[in-house]
Amino acid sequence: MKLRLIFIVLSILILIFLTLPVVRILTSLTFSQYIQSLKDVSVISSILLSLKVSLYATILVIFTGVPLAYVLARTDFPLKGVIEGLIDIPVMIPHVAAGIALLMVFQANGVFGEFFKSIGITFLDTQYGILIAMTFVSAPFLINSAKEGFKKIDGRLEFVSRSLGVGPLETFFKITLPLTRKDIVNGALMMWGRGIGEFGAVVIIAYHPMTAPVMIYDRFNSFGLNYALPVTALMILISILIFIVIRIINNVLK
Numbered sequence: 001m002k003l004r005l006i007f008i009v010l011s012i013l014i015l016i017f018l019t020l021p022v023v024r025i026l027t028s029l030t031f032s033q034y035i036q037s038l039k040d041v042s043v044i045s046s047i048l049l050s051l052k053v054s055l056y057a058t059i060l061v062i063f064t065g066v067p068l069a070y071v072l073a074r075t076d077f078p079l080k081g082v083i084e085g086l087i088d089i090p091v092m093i094p095h096v097a098a099g100i101a102l103l104m105v106f107q108a109n110g111v112f113g114e115f116f117k118s119i120g121i122t123f124l125d126t127q128y129g130i131l132i133a134m135t136f137v138s139a140p141f142l143i144n145s146a147k148e149g150f151k152k153i154d155g156r157l158e159f160v161s162r163s164l165g166v167g168p169l170e171t172f173f174k175i176t177l178p179l180t181r182k183d184i185v186n187g188a189l190m191m192w193g194r195g196i197g198e199f200g201a202v203v204i205i206a207y208h209p210m211t212a213p214v215m216i217y218d219r220f221n222s223f224g225l226n227y228a229l230p231v232t233a234l235m236i237l238i239s240i241l242i243f244i245v246i247r248i249i250n251n252v253l254k
Helices: 002-026 031-038 041-076 080-092 095-106 113-118 126-152 155-163 167-179 181-196 200-205 212-223 225-252
Strands: none
Touching: 002 225, 031 041, 031 113, 031 225, 041 080, 041 167, 041 212, 041 225, 080 126, 095 113, 113 181, 113 200, 126 167, 126 200, 155 167, 155 200, 167 181, 181 225, 200 212, 212 225
């Protein structure tokens, strides 16, 4: 009984710590201030830019990261652990450092910069720069979620499908992928949400056009807390909405 009471008290403390700042921000604005913020074209543009580019990044990793996740889940090979560690690096390193690393590779005179420049794509202060920053820091969420989903599937189901004459590609799309759908969707939503909130890597590569987190920083740094609050509150509301969507999808896919 005493142990349960201790755990309840500790749980309440951490819940207060996690929720109080959010509640404080959301209640710091009046309804009319929310409406006024929604009428601010620059605020809405920055939020829509964050949502749009993060969605593009998520789609990109669905087509590239899900196959990688399947290979890691189904195949044992030398240096597999190293590759899994490399996937997790963007989560572990400071995101400002990630932005600098990307800049070294994709700037005009970088490793890939000259090639992309030759086909009319530049990354410094463009949406392409925002895209690679969001992709780099948030891709591990989708890849790791998909990998764990593939691991849960009994490989014998795929074997039975193959023994009945179904090809490997058809087996993947008709058997494996549907059974992993929940984990892939959850990972995609987590990646999308993480990309929306990315600041450190984005601000290094593309201060402009401003995503919502960069605009929050710019307004706070230039004009102070009160000027940054409306964008902050709207972004928190969007994050809460994403969280609710994730929970609803979880329940639907059970």
